[in-house]
Amino acid sequence: MALVGGAPKLIALDVDGTLLSTGVGISARVGAAVKAAVSAGAHVVVTTGRTVLTTRPVLRELGLSEGHALCSNGAVHVDVARGEPVAIQSFDPGPAVLALRALFPEMVFAAEQVGVGIWATGHGPGEYSIGDFRLVDHRMLSSLPTPRLNGWWPAGSAEEMLRLLETFDVPDASWVHGEYGPWLTVSRRGVSKGWALEQLRLLLGVEPESTLAIGDGFNDREMLRWAAHSVAMAGSPEDVLALADEVTGHVSEDGVATVLERWFA
Template sequence: MAVLGGAPELIALDVDGTLLATGFAVRARVVAAVRAAVAAGAHVVVTTGRTLLTTRPVLHELGLTEGHALCSNGAVHIDVARGEPVAVQAFDPGPAVLALRALFPAMIFAAERVGVGTWATGHGPGEFSIGEFQLVDHQVLSSEPTPRLNGWWPDGSPEEMLRLLASLEVPDASWVHGEFGPWLTVSRRGVSKGWALERLRRALGIAPDATLAIGDGFNDREMLRWAAHSVAMAGSPDDVLALADEVTGDVAEDGVATVLERWFG
């Protein structure tokens, strides 16, 4: 990087709100920039809250055929060539479900079943279009470890959810709330995008000062703190913007491409 002495060697890219607008394809200029970075030898790592199943189509769009991807906020590490997980950081969702039901009796839960689909206690917003979707009760949903537990509070507000979550204590779990609406994602304590990227950086033998991350959401905060150079998308929440070394254009302005073309144009 210009201020760090060279081009980035490990590039972490969020998906929704960063690489693409949810429900839309990755724009051509962004695809070209990502492919140019890969051709130059950089490790481009899609790093997303999405499941393995819903990340695969993005990898295909980008033309990524080898390397690594991190899904479920860092809890699932994919071997891109095989499209399969090489590491899964799962946890027992039972205690979190019990604690959250006490705070939000009407909360709808969805637990990821890696490479299979989703168990859910009801219908709510989410990317369940790929894989099995099975309605289950709380007991069944809590019966197997999962890398990602989503909670949606129908008719609630984000502000009230945050107020109530201040009293949430689940010893083996961490959680992050969404930017839009009363929902949250629970993972194994300590697992985050930044945590997973640091493990990968060490495994690849890449220097800390050769890392770049681009994101836009609350689940990107640890990733932005981790990177030697962090970039937030325009329109990100204020406390995400505050963590970034720079702000790039939004998805419609090909913000990711604007950054990558600096080195890989």
């Protein structure tokens, strides 16, 4: 790996499937590798599709007390020291909800209310144990800007959903589908983990050649393209593996630590 100075200075780490298995804590080895990177002066940036509320416990578990985190697939930039957003890339969910309802009449929607919780039109497969969970109708859900709109199609398949989404085009919206099952996330057009990391890189003054990203999902693709060196977790979808410069061990094998320990003892 050819990185300026020999070690990465800006390290982007996905959470679920990368730092930890959902519902399981971060391993001692991974936690130690992250702490060593921070102690060496690297900017370690948790970069996740999670909300601010569900990211905070991860930051605490890693012992990160300052720096930056990127939540909601890059739409929410968090000051770690304060635990609060400093920038939010919101969009009007109304047009997207209207277009998706035309394609998927049974779709269940969930819109993030930053720092508060989730508004949803029904119960989906996700867990919203942190923050307020409020059941609303489509009109109420569409009434406020949001950085992230999730849609789950309980009656369909992922393959059929992707086929129908070929006709989905809302001017202010981008979307990414999930790895497992018929669900997707809609955000402001152009906003992604990779986009947010580039804004942060410029802010921090880090050379492009000193960037490292590790992830495992479809929402990590722009992040992997952005990094000077990109690493996919074993077990990632083929589309993700194809983008990576390297494949590390599965999350259960402490794949993140295997990479970081090259530079940070």
